[in-house]
Amino acid sequence: MEILRKLSTGIARIEVLIGAALGAVTTALILLNVVTRSFAKALFWVDEAAITSMVWMTFLGASAAIHHRQSVAVTFVPDMLRGPVARALLIATDLAVLVFFCVLFALAWNWFDPITLARHGFDTGAFSGATFNFIYSEVSTTLGVPKFWLWLIVPIFAFGASVHALNNLAQTAYGGPETGPLGSDREVA
Numbered sequence: 600m601e602i603l604r605k606l607s608t609g610i611a612r613i614e615v616l617i618g619a620a621l622g623a624v625t626t627a628l629i630l631l632n633v634v635t636r637s638f639a640k641a642l643f644w645v646d647e648a649a650i651t652s653m654v655w656m657t658f659l660g661a662s663a664a665i666h667h668r669q670s671v672a673v674t675f676v677p678d679m680l681r682g683p684v685a686r687a688l689l690i691a692t693d694l695a696v697l698v699f700f701c702v703l704f705a706l707a708w709n710w711f712d713p714i715t716l717a718r719h720g721f722d723t724g725a726f727s728g729a730t731f732n733f734i735y736s737e738v739s740t741t742l743g744v745p746k747f748w749l750w751l752i753v754p755i756f757a758f759g760a761s762v763h764a765l766n767n768l769a770q771t772a773y774g775g776p777e778t779g780p781l782g783s784d785r786e787v788a
Contacts, residue, residue, distance in 0.1 A: 600769050607766035610759050611666035614659040621656035625649050644741040651742070651749050658756040665696065666763040689771050697764035704757035710734060711747065711754060 628649035635641050664670045677688055712732060719725040723735035737746040 600773060603762075603766050603769055607666050607763050610762055611663045614663040614666075614759060618656045618659035618663065621652045621659070625652040625656060628652060644743075647739060647741045651739075654749075655752045658752045659759075662756050662759040662763060665760050666766070668767060686771070690768065693764060693768035693771050697761065697768050700757050700761040700764050704754060704761055707754035707757050711751075 632645040716726045727733045727736045
């Protein structure tokens, strides 16, 4: 359980670090866009780059929030409960979050289908022809990069969030910090 906690903490630190860097990149891109438009020399790719940067930042931040138990939550019922009932509800919530992110990871794995891509020798044309999955063939509108690089945040997010959710479930079920869904220090045991 200690290894899982350290893994989750390490992933969350990386997510926060990269997310903060992407926040700075997003801000810089938006400022660049404002300046270039004011001189009637707009760079056509800046909007898509800023949006992509913001999306990646948001996904990474959401995953880190799960690690810290700071995700948006409705706590009306949990705040009224105490003792074993509160603990059971928190375990059920942690389990539901874990199942959701495991399913999301499985769907993203199926979407990217790296095994079949490898079987086709990483030939994206052969992969698309055999599977009718064009994820590796689509190119972004203005950046001109394959869209799968932009969409790669989905499996990264699902993996990180799954690790955090598993850690939260383990901490709740087997000991460790007994915190509520919003990271409060209320007693549940």
